[in-house]
Amino acid sequence: MNTCTHYQVQNDECEIFQYAVQHRLPVLIKGPTGCGKTRFIEHMAQQLGRPLYTVSCHDDLTAADLLGRHLVGPEGTYWQDGPLTRAAREGGICYLDEIIEARKDTTVALHSLSDHRRTVHLERTGETVIAHDDFMLVISYNPSYQNMVKGLKPSTRQRFVAMSFDYPEPSVEASIVSHEAGIDEATAGQLVKLATDIRRLTDIDLKAAVSTRLLIYAGKMLSSGCPARKACLYCLIEPLTDEPSTLEPLIRLVDAHF
Amino acid sequence: MEEVIGKIWDRWVTRQVASDYSGASVRLADLQAELTLYYHALGGAPGKTLEPADTRRVRLRRTGMQRVAGTHQRFALPWQDERSVRLPPSLAVFPSARLNTALYYWQVAMAAYLPQVHNWFADNQQTVLALIGHYPGLGRQYRELAETLLTLRPPAEDLPDDLQRRERAVAEALRNPGALADLPFARFDCFPVWLWSYPPPVTLHCVPEASDDSSTERDPGQRSPRQTRLEQRKQAQRIDDEHETDGLLVFLPDSLMSWTEQINLDRCQDDDGDGDLDQVASDLDLITVSSRRKATAAKVKFDLDLPAAENDELCLGPGIRLPEWHFKQGRLRPDVCLLQPLLTDDAEPVSLPPHLAGTADEVKQQFSRLGLQRTRLRGQPDGQELDLDAWLDDYSRPVKDTTRQNFFLDRRQHHRDFGCLILADLSLSTEGYVSDDCQVIDVIRDSLMVLAEGLDRIQDEFAIYGFSSVRSNHVRYQLMKNFGEPYSDRVRGRIARIKPGFYTRMGAAIRQSTRILDMQPQAHRVLLLVSDGKPNDLDQYEGRYGIEDTRQAVIEAQRQGITPYCVTVDEQGHDYLPYLFGRDGFAVVRDPAQLPGVLPRIYLNLSTH
Numbered sequence: 001m002n003t004c005t006h007y008q009v010q011n012d013e014c015e016i017f018q019y020a021v022q023h024r025l026p027v028l029i030k031g032p033t034g035c036g037k038t039r040f041i042e043h044m045a046q047q048l049g050r051p052l053y054t055v056s057c058h059d060d061l062t063a064a065d066l067l068g069r070h071l072v073g074p075e076g077t078y079w080q081d082g083p084l085t086r087a088a089r090e091g092g093i094c095y096l097d098e099i100i101e102a103r104k105d106t107t108v109a110l111h112s113l114s115d116h117r118r119t120v121h122l123e124r125t126g127e128t129v130i131a132h133d134d135f136m137l138v139i140s141y142n143p144s145y146q147n148m149v150k151g152l153k154p155s156t157r158q159r160f161v162a163m164s165f166d167y168p169e170p171s172v173e174a175s176i177v178s179h180e181a182g183i184d185e186a187t188a189g190q191l192v193k194l195a196t197d198i199r200r201l202t203d204i205d206l207k208a209a210v211s212t213r214l215l216i217y218a219g220k221m222l223s224s225g226c227p228a229r230k231a232c233l234y235c236l237i238e239p240l241t242d243e244p245s246t247l248e249p250l251i252r253l254v255d256a257h258f
Numbered sequence: 259m260e261e262v263i264g265k266i267w268d269r270w271v272t273r274q275v276a277s278d279y280s281g282a283s284v285r286l287a288d289l290q291a292e293l294t295l296y297y298h299a300l301g302g303a304p305g306k307t308l309e310p311a312d313t314r315r316v317r318l319r320r321t322g323m324q325r326v327a328g329t330h331q332r333f334a335l336p337w338q339d340e341r342s343v344r345l346p347p348s349l350a351v352f353p354s355a356r357l358n359t360a361l362y363y364w365q366v367a368m369a370a371y372l373p374q375v376h377n378w379f380a381d382n383q384q385t386v387l388a389l390i391g392h393y394p395g396l397g398r399q400y401r402e403l404a405e406t407l408l409t410l411r412p413p414a415e416d417l418p419d420d421l422q423r424r425e426r427a428v429a430e431a432l433r434n435p436g437a438l439a440d441l442p443f444a445r446f447d448c449f450p451v452w453l454w455s456y457p458p459p460v461t462l463h464c465v466p467e468a469s470d471d472s473s474t475e476r477d478p479g480q481r482s483p484r485q486t487r488l489e490q491r492k493q494a495q496r497i498d499d500e501h502e503t504d505g506l507l508v509f510l511p512d513s514l515m516s517w518t519e520q521i522n523l524d525r526c527q528d529d530d531g532d533g534d535l536d537q538v539a540s541d542l543d544l545i546t547v548s549s550r551r552k553a554t555a556a557k558v559k560f561d562l563d564l565p566a567a568e569n570d571e572l573c574l575g576p577g578i579r580l581p582e583w584h585f586k587q588g589r590l591r592p593d594v595c596l597l598q599p600l601l602t603d604d605a606e607p608v609s610l611p612p613h614l615a616g617t618a619d620e621v622k623q624q625f626s627r628l629g630l631q632r633t634r635l636r637g638q639p640d641g642q643e644l645d646l647d648a649w650l651d652d653y654s655r656p657v658k659d660t661t662r663q664n665f666f667l668d669r670r671q672h673h674r675d676f677g678c679l680i681l682a683d684l685s686l687s688t689e690g691y692v693s694d695d696c697q698v699i700d701v702i703r704d705s706l707m708v709l710a711e712g713l714d715r716i717q718d719e720f721a722i723y724g725f726s727s728v729r730s731n732h733v734r735y736q737l738m739k740n741f742g743e744p745y746s747d748r749v750r751g752r753i754a755r756i757k758p759g760f761y762t763r764m765g766a767a768i769r770q771s772t773r774i775l776d777m778q779p780q781a782h783r784v785l786l787l788v789s790d791g792k793p794n795d796l797d798q799y800e801g802r803y804g805i806e807d808t809r810q811a812v813i814e815a816q817r818q819g820i821t822p823y824c825v826t827v828d829e830q831g832h833d834y835l836p837y838l839f840g841r842d843g844f845a846v847v848r849d850p851a852q853l854p855g856v857l858p859r860i861y862l863n864l865s866t867h
Contacts, residue, residue: 062636062647064647069647069650069651070647070650070651070653070654071650072650072653076653076654077650077653077654078654079654124651124654190394193392197299197300197301198299200298200299200301200304201295201298201299203840203841204298204304204836204837204840204841205295205298205836205841206841207841207842245291245292245295245832246295248292249292249293249295249296249299249363250295250299252292252296252363253296253299253300254395255395255396255399256367256393256395256396256399257393257394257395257396258394258395
């Protein structure tokens with residue numbers, strides 16, 4: 001948390017976020033995996049000097065995991081705030097990553113915090129926590145169409161200021177990869193060109209896209225002398241697919257680029 | 259005896275003049291899936307697929323021996339049109355399989371970067387330049403291929419002067435792409451340049467396009483010799499195309515084996531929609547009368563093919579107007595299709611056929627075991643596991659309620675909230691035979707029955723429809739069971755009566771199914787399409803138009819929160835289905851006979867996902 005996180009501004013996202021902060025509005029961030037959503041929130045939290053509570057959602061996440069629960073201590077039980085309650089009580093950004101993975105009844109717990117009430121009721125202790133002025137709720141999800149079935153309840157999503165993220169422009173992405181991985185712009189540019197080609201196959205031949213994160217992994221390997229073909233194969237291609245009929249043409253594609 | 263000697267002679271003489279390396283031959287069929295993916299990655303049009311190219315005549319100056327052997331007249335050259343990219347069915351240009359495979363990948367890269375060849379010589383060089391500029395690795399590959407190819411081409415010194423100049427120009431252009439702008443004139447074509455793309459061999463409906471080309475329109479007097487010669491080649495190929503690339507032959511090989519009366523149909527001449535009649539009329543001077551007559555004959559024949567009203571199913575209402583996606587215009591054209599809901603009202607109720615009883619029992623068992631969603635309920639009075647959270651909550655309460663000791667986790671079957679519409683392809687292609695005594699339609703019929711038994715067992719709401727089409731104004735949408743109707747012998751009777759006929763206008767059928775599903779209250783709705791091939795119809799629906807329209811219909815369904823899924827018995831499905839339904843949106847069942855057993859399992863996976 002002490003080192004300042006590098007974040008390359010792509011559009012007006014910082015500005016919009018600042019307005020949302022100013023008016024204490026909750027924010028929803030949509031975007032494909034590894035495009036910089038989490039990095040953006042970390043960056044904003046540092047800019048604002050607020051603590052960040054990140055929760056990665058999963059399908060077994062209960063309301064108690066967010067709000068808090070009783071634990072057993074030496075003198076009997078005591079109440080332990082969950083990350084959401086703690087952020088609301090002490091002020092800070094509560095970031096629920098991949099909210100779509102959480103069950104729908106869990107997300108309903110967010111409703112009273114995400115509208116004008118800005119309160120959360122703890123059923124188990126009977127307490128109603130009024131959110132601190134510095135409290136902010138941020139949720140994110142990946143709207144690729146495989147997630148269509150899960151979706152986010154309209155009543156939940158309508159409570160948020162929503163921002164769409166995507167992979168950065170090629171030139172911006174190249175400079176990010178170059179900066180993060182410590183490789184020259186030309187090599188980073190070629191990596192980004194390769195990624196652009198592979199991304200054309202997303203949702204048709206591939207389930208996931210090459211993320212900026214994976215490009216940085218490949219770049220890091222390249223920077224320490226790993227041959228380009230290997231770095232791309234293990235960092236970009238293998239994470240995407242298991243099917244031999246898909247691997248072969250993608251390896252050819254890598255060969256075409258390097 | 260004469261025949262044997264003839265064959266030996268033919269084999270010997272062909273081998274004497276062969277300029278390829280059959281030992282290192284690579285087949286397109288083995289690489290097709292990989293090449294398609296590569297093509298799309300390099301930015302090739304997403305709706306296009308790869309197909310084997312027909313051979314075309316190339317006017318080579320043949321040696322005496324080649325003339326005796328009768329070889330080197332026809333070559334399968336790489337080219338493309340709106341529908342697909344055509345590549346040679348096999349490549350044996352280089353002495354090693356590695357290089358031949360690399361050549362396929364190179365040809366695909368060229369196809370992705372050069373969708374239309376206007377000036378063969380200059381365009382190809384420019385594309386090579388662009389490719390090697392963009393892809394350094396591909397540049398190295400190109401140089402290896404080009405160097406090797408140059409050593410394999412017929413030596414220029416042996417050629418007459420004009421051809422020698424041409425050959426040297428091609429060699430220079432291969433070595434230094436972009437170096438030369440014009441191809442020197444010669445009386446013959448030069449040997450195929452396998453690293454380059456070729457323009458389409460001109461067929462009937464390309465003729466008007468060719469005359470629109472600005473380069474040919476300039477001034478007939480100033481035509482370059484090459485263009486004149488090209489047109490001569492067109493003439494030869496026009497005839498050739500009529501005989502060889504019958505649309506039906508390409509798509510329905512198995513039905514043609516057994517049904518000869520379809521062969522008269524040549525949809526090549528009948529590709530325009532009804533709305534383009536004016537265009538057709540204005541083009542009439544370019545299209546010979548005889549071929550027009552043939553097209554009309556085809557149309558008449560097909561309209562007559564529709565059953566007489568009294569023999570047909572009961573029409574429900576006047577029909578439903580549906581839009582269709584026009585990919586070139588990039589918009590939905592409203593009310594293009596007329597979908598006619600039909601009901602087989604005179605079907606006798608039947609019980610489950612005895613030969614399906616075994617499979618149906620198995621499926622019912624599977625469904626009752628796996629098909630039920632289980633959820634974990636917390637704070638229950640009884641259950642399989644302790645709920646520590648609930649106990650802690652109770653423990654920390656100052657005043658305890660001893661009557662409410664709900665400290666268990668229970669896994670319980672959950673109410674299934676699923677709606678499924680099964681849409682079966684009833685087009686004529688389902689008439690093809692799967693085995694000696696079993697047709698695709700039989701398999702589809704059995705699958706529907708078995709799946710319906712399973713769905714009825716777990717009480718998922720479901721409907722069954724079938725579809726086929728004769729052009730846009732008659733999309734037949736046959737009702738077997740709607741959502742409201744209970745599954746009964748009467749429904750089974752309707753399923754038993756399905757028969758193959760007509761074509762596959764998938765988009766319209768999917769759109770109507772989406773509308774029906776959209777009216778259902780369930781949280782999860784699945785559109786399960788059971789098909790045996792690509793979308794196609796008598797008009798322009800064949801090829802890319804049909805694929806793009808179907809894809810659009812699928813996207814519309816997804817937007818409505820419906821999960822479309824396609825189960826196909828078409829082995830070529832891997833080429834186009836990912837584009838239509840997404841990587842996870844389809845299953846290819848290689849042995850159609852297994853469909854009745856596999857389909858329910860697919861449904862279970864889909865609905866418990």
